Amino acid sequence: MAKKCSLLMLAFVLYLIHCRSTIAQVQNNISAIDLEALHQIKNTLIDIRTTTSLHFFSSWDFDSGDPCLSFAGVTCSSSEQPRRVESLVLGTGLSDSPGLAGTLSPFIANLTELSQLVLFAGIVTGTIPSQLGSLRKLRVLSLTNNHLTGTIPASIFALPDLHTVDFSHNYLSGTIPPTISASTQLKVLLLADNKISGQLPRGFPQQLLHLDFSQNNISSMLPPRMPASLRYLSASQNRMWGPLNCLESIPELVYLDLSMNNFSGGLPTSLFQPKLTSMLLQRNNLSGGLPPLSPYPYGPGSIIDLSHNFLTGEITGVLVGVESLFLNNNQLTGTVPKEYFGSLSAGKTKTLYLQHNYITGFQTAAGSSWPPWDSVAVCLSYNCMEVPVVVGKMACPSSIGEQISRPAYQCSAFHNRNTTSKEKEDYIN
Numbered sequence: 001m002a003k004k005c006s007l008l009m010l011a012f013v014l015y016l017i018h019c020r021s022t023i024a025q026v027q028n029n030i031s032a033i034d035l036e037a038l039h040q041i042k043n044t045l046i047d048i049r050t051t052t053s054l055h056f057f058s059s060w061d062f063d064s065g066d067p068c069l070s071f072a073g074v075t076c077s078s079s080e081q082p083r084r085v086e087s088l089v090l091g092t093g094l095s096d097s098p099g100l101a102g103t104l105s106p107f108i109a110n111l112t113e114l115s116q117l118v119l120f121a122g123i124v125t126g127t128i129p130s131q132l133g134s135l136r137k138l139r140v141l142s143l144t145n146n147h148l149t150g151t152i153p154a155s156i157f158a159l160p161d162l163h164t165v166d167f168s169h170n171y172l173s174g175t176i177p178p179t180i181s182a183s184t185q186l187k188v189l190l191l192a193d194n195k196i197s198g199q200l201p202r203g204f205p206q207q208l209l210h211l212d213f214s215q216n217n218i219s220s221m222l223p224p225r226m227p228a229s230l231r232y233l234s235a236s237q238n239r240m241w242g243p244l245n246c247l248e249s250i251p252e253l254v255y256l257d258l259s260m261n262n263f264s265g266g267l268p269t270s271l272f273q274p275k276l277t278s279m280l281l282q283r284n285n286l287s288g289g290l291p292p293l294s295p296y297p298y299g300p301g302s303i304i305d306l307s308h309n310f311l312t313g314e315i316t317g318v319l320v321g322v323e324s325l326f327l328n329n330n331q332l333t334g335t336v337p338k339e340y341f342g343s344l345s346a347g348k349t350k351t352l353y354l355q356h357n358y359i360t361g362f363q364t365a366a367g368s369s370w371p372p373w374d375s376v377a378v379c380l381s382y383n384c385m386e387v388p389v390v391v392g393k394m395a396c397p398s399s400i401g402e403q404i405s406r407p408a409y410q411c412s413a414f415h416n417r418n419t420t421s422k423e424k425e426d427y428i429n
């Protein structure tokens with residue numbers, strides 16, 4: 001009996017030794033500093049509990065399991081010993097998940113091999129730890145759709161490999177740090193929908209491809225030189241002003257949204273090239289005319305919105321073929337060239353808003369009248385012309401009411417207006 005007992009005892013001791021060695025092995029696998037950092041990160045964040053959604057931290061069990069192997073969102077280096085955390089993705093990212101709450105621990109900055117830090121949508125509050133500026137390997141930093149406050153840490157832009165920063169849809173305030181201009185690898189900067197204010201930095205990094213700081217409270221001009229590499233630029237819904245001539249040499253630009261600001265002056269001619277398939281400049285203070293006919297036609301999917309400005313002169317052929325074209329609420333005069341009728345007939349142009357201008361006619365193709373196009377919207381109300389009867393049947397915004405003409409007395413002032421030679425010069429420049 002005593003023998004049996006001691007045998008059992010021995011088995012138990014062996015079992016304990018085995019357990020201990022397993023734990024030791026596990027802890028050998030991840031660096032002690034990284035393990036401690038993960039502990040601290042978990043301590044300041046919690047899953048927003050719902051009965052249905054998967055809880056992100058349910059796999060973060062520090063008592064059993066190797067963080068590198070079993071913790072959701074943790075990816076470690078494979079070669080180094082001890083292993084280091086290289087990527088940290090916080091939150092499930094599932095659409096039915098409410099995400100995480102709490103704050104971001106400054107201990108994140110102890111994960112010095114981290115190249116990617118992602119926080120999925122949730123209600124995480126507090127500031128972005130300035131210590132992140134010491135993560136020398138960081139390439140991707142995405143903390144979008146949370147409730148983060150405070151300022152953008154200026155130190156991150158000195159990180160040598162930083163490629164993507166997405167802080168959009170938070171409550172960040174302060175300015176965009178001037179240190180950004182020194183960033184050598186930054187390609188994507190997304191700051192939309194925060195409370196960023198004040199002046200823009202004097203320059204953005206020359207290799208930047210995608211820049212979005214729309215829906216903030218920035219009150220400045222655009223910097224004198226925008227990166228020539230830009231493909232995507234959105235600054236809509238700020239309080240920006242001044243001319244657009246810094247946009248003159250951005251050859252690869254495909255998307256430009258500067259709508260709902262106070263930009264003024266003329267339209268740079270170089271923006272009118274079909275590669276720039278989305279040009280949204282509506283609701284500014286832009287004046288002058290449209291450039292003359294360009295040799296390159298616009299194609300499917302293109303959208304140009306110049307509505308609610310102070311554009312003058314006649315509609316040139318430059319925008320023929322644009323699929324969705326908004327020139328309404330300007331001071332445009334003259335007759336619409338027949339190429340626009342052709343573009344509508346051919347189904348290339350599907351939306352043409354010209355209401356609230358001083359347009360005196362619309363050339364149709366020889367002998368053609370307005371056919372009953374069901375799938376196009378042509379809005380011509382409140383101009384200095386009879387609204388073609390068929391056009392009246394097409395879908396126009398209901399807010400503009402019936403397709404009626406402008407009162408004659410408002411038109412006479414414009415009938416005698418000439419395009420001045422100064423304006424003609426502006427087209428060419």
Ligand SMILES: *[C@@H]1O[C@H](CO)[C@@H](O)[C@H](O)[C@H]1NC(C)=O
Binds near residue numbers: 025026029066
């Ligand atoms: C790390 O973990 C793997 C997989 O569990 C294991 O095979 C290996 O022995 C561990 N390495 C160390 C140094 O503990």
Ligand SMILES: *[C@@H]1O[C@H](CO)[C@@H](O)[C@H](O)[C@H]1NC(C)=O
Binds near residue numbers: 033106107109110131
């Ligand atoms: C880890 O981060 C904390 C908080 O920033 C800091 O106080 C501590 O010195 C760091 N430890 C190491 C080893 O870097």
Ligand SMILES: *[C@@H]1O[C@H](CO)[C@@H](O)[C@H](O)[C@H]1NC(C)=O
Binds near residue numbers: 195197198217219
């Ligand atoms: C925008 O910034 C100005 C100061 O530049 C401030 O007075 C104003 O309250 C801000 N508006 C919002 C909506 O944050």
Ligand SMILES: *[C@@H]1O[C@H](CO)[C@@H](O)[C@H](O)[C@H]1NC(C)=O
Binds near residue numbers: 238239240260261262
């Ligand atoms: C544009 O400027 C006018 C006059 O200064 C101002 O009242 C208006 O709020 C500004 N609009 C925007 C969007 O900044």
Ligand SMILES: *[C@@H]1O[C@H](CO)[C@@H](O)[C@H](O)[C@H]1NC(C)=O
Binds near residue numbers: 263285
């Ligand atoms: C709007 O443009 C006009 C003329 O281009 C200029 O005089 C005026 O200051 C501009 N307004 C704003 C708010 O920028």
Ligand SMILES: *[C@@H]1O[C@H](CO)[C@@H](O)[C@H](O)[C@H]1NC(C)=O
Binds near residue numbers: 416417
């Ligand atoms: C329009 O321009 C022509 C030639 O430049 C000039 O003779 C004429 O007087 C101008 N008309 C008005 C109304 O300014």
